[in-house]
Amino acid sequence: MSEEQCTGSCGSCTADCASRQPSKEELLEPANKYSKIKRVIGVVSGKGGVGKSFVTSYLSVCMQRKGYQTAILDADITGPSIPKSFGITGKVSNGPQGIVPAESENGTKVMSINLLMDKEDAPVIWRGPVIAGAVKQFWTEVAWGNVEYMFVDMPPGTGDVPLTVFQSLPLDGIIIVTSPQELVSMIVKKAVNMANAMDIPILGVVENYSYVQCDCCGKKMHVFGESHVDEVAQECGLKVLAKLPMDPMIAKQVDAGQIEKLQGDYLKEAVNFIEQVCPSEKEESWKKIAVATGAEGEVHAHLKECNKFTIFDIDNGKIIAETECNITETDQETVEKWLTDSSVDVLICGAIGLGAIQALMKQNVMVIPGQEGNAKKAVEDFLAENTR
Numbered sequence: 001m002s003e004e005q006c007t008g009s010c011g012s013c014t015a016d017c018a019s020r021q022p023s024k025e026e027l028l029e030p031a032n033k034y035s036k037i038k039r040v041i042g043v044v045s046g047k048g049g050v051g052k053s054f055v056t057s058y059l060s061v062c063m064q065r066k067g068y069q070t071a072i073l074d075a076d077i078t079g080p081s082i083p084k085s086f087g088i089t090g091k092v093s094n095g096p097q098g099i100v101p102a103e104s105e106n107g108t109k110v111m112s113i114n115l116l117m118d119k120e121d122a123p124v125i126w127r128g129p130v131i132a133g134a135v136k137q138f139w140t141e142v143a144w145g146n147v148e149y150m151f152v153d154m155p156p157g158t159g160d161v162p163l164t165v166f167q168s169l170p171l172d173g174i175i176i177v178t179s180p181q182e183l184v185s186m187i188v189k190k191a192v193n194m195a196n197a198m199d200i201p202i203l204g205v206v207e208n209y210s211y212v213q214c215d216c217c218g219k220k221m222h223v224f225g226e227s228h229v230d231e232v233a234q235e236c237g238l239k240v241l242a243k244l245p246m247d248p249m250i251a252k253q254v255d256a257g258q259i260e261k262l263q264g265d266y267l268k269e270a271v272n273f274i275e276q277v278c279p280s281e282k283e284e285s286w287k288k289i290a291v292a293t294g295a296e297g298e299v300h301a302h303l304k305e306c307n308k309f310t311i312f313d314i315d316n317g318k319i320i321a322e323t324e325c326n327i328t329e330t331d332q333e334t335v336e337k338w339l340t341d342s343s344v345d346v347l348i349c350g351a352i353g354l355g356a357i358q359a360l361m362k363q364n365v366m367v368i369p370g371q372e373g374n375a376k377k378a379v380e381d382f383l384a385e386n387t388r
Contacts, residue, residue, distance in 0.1 A: 027167045028167075028169070028170055029136050029140050029168040031139060031144070032098045032139075032140055032141060032142055032143050032144065033097075033098075033361045033366055034097040034098060034143035034144070034145060034366060035142070035143060035144035035145065035147070036144075036145065036146045036147065037071070037144055037147045037150050038147065038148050038149070038280050039148065039149045039150065039172050039280055040150045040152065040169055040170055040171050040172055041059075041149065041150070041151050041152070041171070041172055041173055041174065041175065041203070041274065041278065042151075042152045042154055042166075042169075042171050042173075042174040042175070042200075043055055043059070043151055043152065043153055043154060043174070043175050043177060044154045044156075044162060044174050044175070044177070044191055044195075045156045045176065045177045045187075046156065046157065046158075046176075046178065046186075046187030046188060046190045046191045047156050047157070048079070048156040048157075049179075050156075050177050050178055050179045050208050050209070051177060051208035051209065051244070052076075052153065052154075052177040053076065053081045053082060053085065053153050054085070054208070054250065054254060055175070055177050055206050055208065055244075055267070056072060056082065056151045056152075056153040057072065057085045057086065057153075057254075057259050058259060058266065058267055059151055059267055059270065059271065059274070060072050060108050060149070060151050061106075061259055061260050061262070062267050062268070062271045063148075063274075063275075064106060064107065064108055066271065066275070068148040068149050068280055069107070069147055069148045069149075070108050070109070070147065070148065070149050070150070070151070071101065071108065071109035071110070071111075071144055071147040071150045071151070072108065072109070072110050072111075072112075072150070072151050072152075072153060073111055073135075073138050073139065073142075073150060073151075073152045073153070074110065074111060074112035074113070074114075074153050075152050075154045075155065075161055076153050076154060076155040076161075077113050077124055077126070077131045077134055077135065077155070077161065078123075078124050078126075078131065078155065079155065080112045080113050080114045082110055082112050082153055083102065083110060083112050083114050083115060083120070084114075084120075084254075084257055085254050085257065086104040086105070086108065086110060086257060086259060086260065087104070087105070087256070087257025087258060088102045088104060088110055088115070088257075089120070090102075090115070091115055091116060091117075091118075092111070092115045092116065095143070096354055096367075096369060097357075097367075098141050098142055098143035099111070099141050099142045099143065100142075100143060101142055101143075101144060102115050104260060105260060106260045108260075109144060109145070109147065111138045111142050111144075113134060128159065128160035128161070129160065131160065131161055132160045132161055132163075132164035135161055135164055135165060135168070136164065136168055139168065139169055145385075146385065148280040149274070149278075149280060152165055152169065152171075158190055158191070158194045162194065163194075163198075166194070166195070166200055167198065171200050171201075172278045173200065173201040173202065173203040173278060174191075174195055174200055174201070174202055174203065175202075175203050175204060175205070175206060175241065176188055176191045176192070176204075176205045176206070176238075177206050177207075177208055178205060178206070178207055178208070178229060179208055179209050179224065180207060180209065180222065180224040180225060180227045180229065181224055181225070184207075184228055184229065184232060185228060185232045185235075188205065188229075188232050188233075188236065189232075189236065192236050192238070202238055203239070203241070203273065203274060203277065203278070204233075204238055204239035204240065204241035204270070204273065205229060205232075205233050205238050205239070205240050205241060206240075206241050206242045206244065206270060207227060207229040207240065207242070207243045207244065208244045209223070209224060209244070209246050210222070210227055210229075210243035210244055210245060210246075211223070211227075211245050211246070212245060212246045213247075220245075223246065227243065229243070239273070241267075241269060241270035241273055242266060242267050242269055242270045244266050244267075245266070247264070247266075249262065250262065250264075250266075286314045286317075286345050286346055286383070287313070287314055287343070287345055288311055288312070288314065288342065288343055288344045288345055289311070289312045289314060289344070289345065289346040289347075289348065289379050289382070290309045290311050290312075290342070290344040290346070290347050290348070291309065291310045291312070291347075291348045291349070291371075291375040291378060291379060292308075292309055292347070292348070292350065293306070293309060293310045293375050294306065294308070297310070297374055297375050297376065298372070298373065298374060299348065299349065299350055299371045299372050299373060299374075299375050299378055300349065300350055301350040301372070302350055302351045303335070303349045303350065303352040303353075303356065304330060304332070304352075304353070304356075305330065306349070307326055307327050307328070307329075307330050308324065308326050308327075309324075309326075309327070310322055310323070310324050310376075311323045311325060311342060311344065312376070312379045314383065318383070319376070319379060319380070319383075322376070325342075332353075332355070332356050332359065335356075336356070336359055336360060336363060339360065339363070339365055340363045340365065344365055345364075345365065345366065346366045346367075346368060346382070347365055347366070347368065348368045348371050348375070348379065349367070349368070349369055349371065350370065350371060351369070351370070352367065352369045357369065368382060
């Protein structure tokens with residue numbers, strides 16, 4: 001429909017004009033209120049069996065060794081393997097802030113469908129929209145906390161779930177994992193074309209199973225034929241981030257759930273490049289933190305009985321001022337209004353009802369319940385944990 005024909009009323013109009021198309025930002029799902037995720041990087045492949053989950057896991061391990069807090073969102077719902085790589089078993093719990101992700105021995109946070117199942121070998125027989133919905137929930141309902149680099153392990157191909165991740169999560173870029181076979185050109189180009197269509201930056205390509213290295217002479221043998229990744233990458237304008245060997249030690253450590261003990265510079269260049277183009281900026285999110293305060297500057301045991309708060313002004317992760325405030329009414333509505341009017345970002349308190357937590361979350365106030373001891377120390381501990 002032309003501008004001259006447009007009546008300005010979309011209610012009865014069937015034209016597929018630009019005003020009906022949601023923007024990229026409008027399609028993004030909001031993260032859980034208790035998540036502070038700085039960088040999100042997807043790991044994709046055009047076909048299965050190329051070692052995408054290993055690349056995802058080891059990127060996270062390498063980033064953590066450099067001092068960053070990392071996390072993995074396992075979006076490969078029907079083929080989840082991330083927990084096994086880290087030796088994580090059992091089910092995750094659901095707390096007042098949301099689903100609590102599992103943590104590896106070295107502190108990498110992980111969320112996978114296996115961590116919600118009674119048996120890890122139970123099949124996930126779901127249709128595409130349901131699987132896509134589960135991935136969204138891993139973003140919106142999991143309380144990830146402070147994460148500097150999150151890696152998303154996506155299922156192979158260009159179906160519902162990759163599309164959901166591309167549209168719903170604020171990806172800073174993707175890494176394409178491939179193998180040396182002849183058909184790599186077509187497979188990589190499919191992934192590239194999808195990313196370009198969705199306006200997602202491509203950080204580069206990792207070729208897995210590239211060669212076997214002889215223990216005696218160090219000669220590299222190309223079991224699957226000569227690599228074509230360099231020419232494909234050049235044709236697509238991409239950077240080759242790594243060529244990974246077929247190393248028995250990799251399989252041994254992954255199968256044993258000990259990927260964090262694996263030593264090797266397999267992805268050193270890839271990690272350095274990610275750090276360069278997607279730096280984990282030390283952004284300051286917390287400006288005002290309120291603490292429900294009782295006698296002698298202690299955190300009050302019960303929010304509903306507290307009529308005194310200490311507000312701490314924060315700059316660059318440090319306390320720069322504190323102010324004591326009293327309120328006359330302690331009902332939930334009054335406290336909620338006072339906190340939002342005071343532009344409080346975080347409330348630290350003792351016991352608090354679930355309804356009050358949910359009401360404050362809707363007002364973009366993060367609630368840290370169950371605290372005790374000195375109010376100022378509680379704030380300092382919070383900042384130490386949540387500010388790099």
